[in-house]
Amino acid sequence: MSALCPVCNVTLPLPQIESHVNGHFEDEIDPQIANDHYLALQLASSSSDPPPTLKEAPFLDPFNKIVPFLQNDDVVCSQTKSPFYRVENGGLISLLKTCLESKTKPLECSTSLLSGYVDHFQSTNEDKGWGCGWRNIQMQCSHLLSRRDQEVKRVLFGGSNFVPDIPSLQWWLELAWRSGFDVSGGLHFDKRIYGCKKWIGTTECAALLRSFGLRARVVDFAPEKSRSMYLLVPGSAVAPKRRAYGPMDRYVVIKGGSGVGKRGDSHGSSSSSRISKGAVLMEWVWNYFLDNRLDVSSGVHITNKGPLYFQHEGHSRTIVGIQRRLQGTTFTPQYNLLILDPADFTRGIEKALVDKRGWEGYLKRGAHPLTCPEYQKDYDEIQMLYVDNGIAVGEELEQLKTIDSHFVEF
Incomplete structure (x- = not known):
């Protein structure tokens, strides 16, 4: 099950939503701690919960703004080929x-x-x-x-x-x-x-x-x-x-x-x-x-x-x-x-x-x-x-x- 954050409208698995919402109101959060905390929550969540998508996996940057938890390998694995009409006869x-x-x-x-x-x-x-x-x-x-x-x-x-x-x-x-x-x-x-x-x-x-x-x-x-x-x-x-x-x-x-x-x-x-x-x-x-x-x-x-x-x-x-x-x-x-x-x-x-x-x-x-x-x-x-x-x-x-x-x- 998942829930919607009332602050930033990001969808997260239910076990993570409380910590995520509280993060909006903390004065200072070390970005590395935030990343580690997110990974720990992900591992601790129920195996029945679907893994978060790229859009659903945020971390807190040094300015306390929610940005995607995104790396090059994530995009390589998750990118989708664009559909288009292929012209035959050499293009x-x-x-x-x-x-x-x-x-x-x-x-x-x-x-x-x-x-x-x-x-x-x-x-x-x-x-x-x-x-x-x-x-x-x-x-x-x-x-x-x-x-x-x-x-x-x-x-x-x-x-x-x-x-x-x-x-x-x-x-x-x-x-x-x-x-x-x-x-x-x-x-x-x-x-x-x-x-x-x-x-x-x-x-x-x-x-x-x-x-x-x-x-x-x-x-x-x-x-x-x-x-x-x-x-x-x-x-x-x-x-x-x-x-x-x-x-x-x-x-x-x-x-x-x-x-x-x-x-x-x-x-x-x-x-x-x-x-x-x-x-x-x-x-x-x-x-x-x-x-x-x-x-x-x-x-x-x-x-x-x-x-x-x-x-x-x-x-x-x-x-x-x-x-x-x-x-x-x-x-x-x-x-x-x-x-x-x-x-x-x-x-x-x-x-x-x-x-x-x-x-x-x-x-x-x-x-x-x-x-x-x-x-x-x-x-x-x-x-x-x-x-x-x-x-x-x-x-x-x-x-x-x-x-x-x-x-x-x-």
Whole structure:
């Protein structure tokens, strides 16, 4: 039998509830004693009582706040694989490649660059309206697990080799906070997000992935005037005077130059003049997937680059590629982003790609939404997240605990 704590609403086996409630009113409790006391109660409880779940096993931290009695091994053993609709015939990226190839007209100078394998995770009735950030994390991780990098598979989610569901991802994010990743961000949530329907952004994704040693990088696209609005605090988290994308993005530390014509990371824009935000973003994405190759022939190419977590005000999606067409006698480039949206149904995307009809409405996005007046508010500032190769250890891993960002202005 179990009972509900009237103070914190945690459910515990009946033999433990009295001690737990009394703990709320004690002046000082040593956290180690609290842990030992909990374990003793657990062993002394009736064998007929079911063992407490992760949610039901609290301990008292030094600040006397109830937090989960949670360790890495607990999450590894208790995490659940996320259900999703698996697309056959090589997956969505393979189907998209076929459609792009069949759509290319003779003598047309069109080039498409695609990420590798990505599973689409659609929002459900349970997470509609708040779960897009988690769904994009799942898409990012599906790509990471599809690669041949055995070291990444070993460290990601404890070597489970599957993409966890949203509650399990929430546990992993709490562990990241408790391990010192994005300290200020974790404090904003009181280091608790399990079971919460709270909107997250790129910094939460970065903290979660970095906690495994993955080199998750954040890039900010914002107007030149916004640069003076960032409050820089070297070596610590910040609270910039700007509109935040999500709860934690206000704590991003901005570093690097304008990003236009500079290589603060490996994907700086190639033009030093101030151009439209749509052109800046498209060129950056093109250079990201191009990956420093001097030339690429027309056609459709699967690259070695992973997908991009693409976030703007109020929504996030996953960029899986980009298409460039050279128009007119001046060969002016026209770009289309190739995007997977958690708000779409996977079966609908698959059917459109298999039928080669209607798929562009799902997947292709041009630059005009980034420049039209009605989209100005939503797209004034945009963030991207990508994952570099390799696993960070030692001092580099410690540095990754502070979520920083490369600034690209338009």
